[in-house]
Amino acid sequence: MIERRTWKKTLRALLYLAPALALIIVFDVYPIIKSFLISFYTRYNYFTDVVYARGIDNYLSIFNDPEFWLSLRNTAIFVLGVVPASICLSLAVAVLLNQKIRFRGLLRTIYFIPFVTSVVAVSVVWRWIFHSQYGLLNAALGLVGISSIHWLTDPNWAMPALIILAIWKGLGYNIVIFLAGLQNIDSNYYRAARIDGASPWQRFIHITVPMLSGTTLFVSIIAMINAFKVFDEIYALFNGYPGPVNSAETVVYYIYNKFYVQNQYGIASAASYVLFLIIFVLTLIQLKVGGQKKERTRSKKLATGGGR
């Protein structure tokens, strides 16, 4: 049944949407616009909301700030450290959990727990795990003859520690998405591949990976965006400061620092928009690269009249 679009119906729909819409506008849309404007305020009275001068000084100043570049560099290392490893690991675990094994439901729950627990709570646990003298991790490394590492106090090891925590934290969510993707693959493809002589590894490479490409694209975009936004983990893991000699200071931490600690609202806003642009461009690239294959088949299909 096709209903006609009328003003009456539109107004009624808007009425139902109003509560959610109001919240989104007040707490999301308005701040997004306002912070964009603030990023161009160069002289501004915070209490009276009077702007004396506008310009691009905020952007110039962050690009001249070595701390901003450091935070960008740290963020890049973090993203590169977390996203590929997290995708590979969660895909491997998802494939294992998709087998016919005992305690499958229990194992799936266990892997999902990190995702639903509070970042602050797990960070406290991880601070203990990373403890240089009494930590579990160093104890385990000690068993294989590796001397203790100052995970949280050595500037060279703070970022790896943060990356380990982030990978562990994000695993559960990615696994659930991958499991859903795996269950969408018709088991007949695996049967056909076995008959065609494909070993388990060949079935993984030639059937699972290509047929999961859509899921992998989704997971990688979400994981990348999440990695760029990392903040809570740092704050909790290093007890309110961004690691030894700022070695774990990321862009969001930089923004937080400028906004809440130094009250430089314009600079914080400008940095936010630089971060937004980076994420936006990278997501577009991912969509372009990931979507290319599908696009090619689709256009070919149109050209040939679709076959069927």
Added chain:
Amino acid sequence: MKLTLNQLTLRFSDVTAVDHLSCTVNDGEFVSLLGPSGCGKSSTLFMLAGLYQPTEGELFFDDTKVNTVEPEHREIGMVFQNYALYPHMSVRKNIMFPLKMKKVSRKEANARAVEIAELVKIESLLERKPAQLSGGQQQRVAIARALVKHPKLLLLDEPLSNLDARLRINMRAEIKRIQRQVGITTIFVTHDQEEALSISDRILLMNQGRFQQFDHPQDVYLHPTNRFVAEFLGNPPINLLPVNFSEGTARLVQSDKQANSYLGVRPEHLAVVNDGANALRGRSESIESVGRDHVLTVAIQNQKVRILIDADQPIKAGDMVYVRPKPDRAYLFDNEGNTITAQWNGGLTDD
């Protein structure tokens, strides 16, 4: 390759899908596995493929026992009901896939793929993706992929059930042609009797996991070993009349309770005759014409029989007629459904 099944049994937790099945399929033979849904024919095929492991019994490829050999090492080709073409690969890549798995060089693999594509007549479609093909074309690709590695055994799991009626008859002939040309031992699973009767060298009939009959199509049709086989084959279905059989004469009775056996006669083996000797008297009820077939329904006491008649036979609804079966084309089954081998001289009466 010769195929031997010896007391092959497959049990899932509480159901027996295949129950002590034994038979031998000769090299190069085309055998149909026929039966109603859930009769165990697909389970049998999956055991031949190695996708299911038999619970009991033995399976031999030539003289090698293959019970525990994995599908990837069985050297078989299989066409699935939904074809299971890899959607992300072109037709060429699909066909080359089994060779790629065997580490055949790319050049040789391509040459063999083109050769087999010509055999199944899809050489112009090699660069397409499976989604861009019609059902019949997908079917051909699936057959090409199954045959390209020169397997010893070809397994077909209801390959025609997703095609429309006309295409089905076409592909039936095509499958037969390809099989003849390649000379490969083939097992074809179907629930469609017409398909099985037209395509096979021999038909293996199954019901509820059990062996029923394994014979040439005409023999299965004309010499059914039991009532199930007789009832399953034939359209319109065989007429079954409750009778009391003694001293060479079958006497029609009113109900199943009084019957010690059943007389089965196919509609084309009943004739309308003028005299009452060894015949049953009844009233003609209706004549139904489906294409070239004219089916007369006759009520004999409280039983109804269907008879295939010639169009020019002057019979109207309401006429009283005599109906006589061909003695060598009528079958007697006991209450368990087994064929009674005792001599029947055609003696038949309805009082």
